[in-house]
Amino acid sequence: MPAADSCHSRSLSWLVKSCIRADPARHIAVPVPIPAPSPALCPTPQPPPPSSPAPISALPDDLLLECLARVPRASLPPLPAVCRRFATLLASDAFLHLRRAHAQLHPSLLALSVDSGCIAQALLQFDASAPVIEVAALPLPLTLLHCGSSVFAHARAVVLGREVFLIGRGAMVRADALTGAARACAPTLFPRKKFAAAAVGDRIYVAGGSARTAAVEEYDPEADAWRVVGGAPRRRYGCAGAGAGGVFYVAGGVAMSGEGARALEAHVCAGSVDALHVASGTWARPRALPGGGCVVGACGVGDHLYVIASHAVELSFWRWCSGATGRGGDGRGWGGWVALEAPPMPRGSVGLGMAVRVAMAGLGSNRVAAVVSAAAVRGHNTGGGALEGMVLVYDIAGGKWSRTPDLPPGFRRAACAGVEC
Amino acid sequence: MAAATDDAGDSNEMIRVVSSDGEHFEMPEAAANLSLVLRHMIEDDCADAAGIPLAVVAAKPLAKIVDYCTKHAAKSSGLTIEEAEELKRFDAEFIEVDTDMLYDLLVAADFMGVEGLSKLAVQRTADLIKGKTPEQNRETFGIVNDFTPEEEEEICKENEWAFQITKPPSRLC
Numbered sequence: 001m002p003a004a005d006s007c008h009s010r011s012l013s014w015l016v017k018s019c020i021r022a023d024p025a026r027h028i029a030v031p032v033p034i035p036a037p038s039p040a041l042c043p044t045p046q047p048p049p050p051s052s053p054a055p056i057s058a059l060p061d062d063l064l065l066e067c068l069a070r071v072p073r074a075s076l077p078p079l080p081a082v083c084r085r086f087a088t089l090l091a092s093d094a095f096l097h098l099r100r101a102h103a104q105l106h107p108s109l110l111a112l113s114v115d116s117g118c119i120a121q122a123l124l125q126f127d128a129s130a131p132v133i134e135v136a137a138l139p140l141p142l143t144l145l146h147c148g149s150s151v152f153a154h155a156r157a158v159v160l161g162r163e164v165f166l167i168g169r170g171a172m173v174r175a176d177a178l179t180g181a182a183r184a185c186a187p188t189l190f191p192r193k194k195f196a197a198a199a200v201g202d203r204i205y206v207a208g209g210s211a212r213t214a215a216v217e218e219y220d221p222e223a224d225a226w227r228v229v230g231g232a233p234r235r236r237y238g239c240a241g242a243g244a245g246g247v248f249y250v251a252g253g254v255a256m257s258g259e260g261a262r263a264l265e266a267h268v269c270a271g272s273v274d275a276l277h278v279a280s281g282t283w284a285r286p287r288a289l290p291g292g293g294c295v296v297g298a299c300g301v302g303d304h305l306y307v308i309a310s311h312a313v314e315l316s317f318w319r320w321c322s323g324a325t326g327r328g329g330d331g332r333g334w335g336g337w338v339a340l341e342a343p344p345m346p347r348g349s350v351g352l353g354m355a356v357r358v359a360m361a362g363l364g365s366n367r368v369a370a371v372v373s374a375a376a377v378r379g380h381n382t383g384g385g386a387l388e389g390m391v392l393v394y395d396i397a398g399g400k401w402s403r404t405p406d407l408p409p410g411f412r413r414a415a416c417a418g419v420e421c
Numbered sequence: 422m423a424a425a426t427d428d429a430g431d432s433n434e435m436i437r438v439v440s441s442d443g444e445h446f447e448m449p450e451a452a453a454n455l456s457l458v459l460r461h462m463i464e465d466d467c468a469d470a471a472g473i474p475l476a477v478v479a480a481k482p483l484a485k486i487v488d489y490c491t492k493h494a495a496k497s498s499g500l501t502i503e504e505a506e507e508l509k510r511f512d513a514e515f516i517e518v519d520t521d522m523l524y525d526l527l528v529a530a531d532f533m534g535v536e537g538l539s540k541l542a543v544q545r546t547a548d549l550i551k552g553k554t555p556e557q558n559r560e561t562f563g564i565v566n567d568f569t570p571e572e573e574e575e576i577c578k579e580n581e582w583a584f585q586i587t588k589p590p591s592r593l594c
Contacts, residue, residue, distance in 0.1 A: 055524045056546065056562035063527055063543070070547035081555040081576050083564050142578060181579040 057085065065089050069098035073421060077180045090179060096162055107364030108421040109391065110177065111371065111407050111414035112166050114152035117145055119166070119173065119182065122407050122414070123421060124391060131404040140173065141184040147171050156197035156241065157415035158204045160221055164417055165204060169193050177419040188217055189226050196241025196250040198300065200278045205248040208236035211256045216276060233274050233283055244300030245322060248276040251307055252295025270294035273320070286320055290337055297358030297370060301396065306368050308343060308358050313351050315343050343392050344401050348385025349374040359416040368394040373412045388412045436463065437472030444480035445472055446487045452494035457534025477532055482525035489515060489538050516545045520562060
């Protein structure tokens, strides 16, 4: 223990040396508003020898935390390696609360993409007058280095507190959004691709993306373990997930069951949403999206679900408000869809022959971010209009979209999540 | 608790404080009022000629704190831009201290409840921590590396990227 060490050396120096300067505060590691007897008894306590370490590590936890909480984010990553005490304090909830209290945390968009042994991350921050993008690369944890690029090709990013979980096909990484510390953790029980994933409460839920199972899995970060908590009504592939108001939403995609009615099922899935009320384990099905759109992106903000739908020649944007009555007896007809301002797409980026990819994430309690990429479908010549990593941000209160700087090249297939950073 | 006696405006009275090692200091009441602890003691009529004893604050940091409070109390309200600038400069020079004194100021300002000084010292510490490798931080603050070699390897692996990137790729914080 450093505190004990330094105390010892100090009291020793006090015995040995006689008088240079008075400094009894050194003898007290924790200031308490009760007069300590020792300074009164020894009116000429001694300073430590000149070479002795500064006693910053003797600071009480709350003071040291105050100091750590004011260190700029860019300087945080190496700090847990300083000593155990730093590591513990930096990992504490108190650290997060203090940073929030000092307005050092801002809702930010984090895009993660795994390529050749690295997790590339782009962080879009909105605290300054103009949004700022930072790019960094962190090596994959050693245990995952063997993973081929396909493992994280369609990974989903889910945030629990300050940690981002990047869920790939048969592998998962968790990274601390503040310090960047990354480690491998338990993969989903069933390998999945293009699945729905979201956080509800302090757990992660995944569904879809597998022809083999309809199972919905739940991840407990404390136990680092997945378990099956139920079966989804439809085996969706290419679906989007969102968590809001205690509900796990699985939206869009195509059905994988087939059995004769494949085409019909695919259509039904594309515009529909299944909703798992997590606490009760019951499923409900909100009304299908009006206008026959296909859900291409979804996220939760507060108690509401937000989705972007594609109508072949345009995109639309919707909010699902669950009704005041809560879930209806038959699970149908609760709440309703509200049409919001459509995302402003550049000319030619949406239309016949164009494939649009959308990744959505809630930013704090008042913004929705959508990362949009559009490319010509093979065989079509659309003459331009391709987009890569365009970031649109919707201000919920103001009801307006705005465009921020694009993600750097290489983040077209990135998994996106809203973090506090 | 005690009803506040509202005579903060009339601050000609000098308040005496005594450091843990028996040195006496004087400052105007307005300056003493910047310390929560002193203010409460003054309100409770504990400030007498013998001085308020501050059992955990040594003379050296106390001298600095008296200095700080006196300066700030003299310019507490209705600052002009120049005065605010001057006070900022004063703060910047004031906190240019070694880590020993910084520690003393952190603890003393926290104990005495001098909010402005607490913030100043905390910010200074954060600035010293900023932008350093773990080894540099240990050196600056005299921190003992108490990880076992295995733990250190583990934590370095988790944070590997932190050591690879020497400078941030774009504007930060």
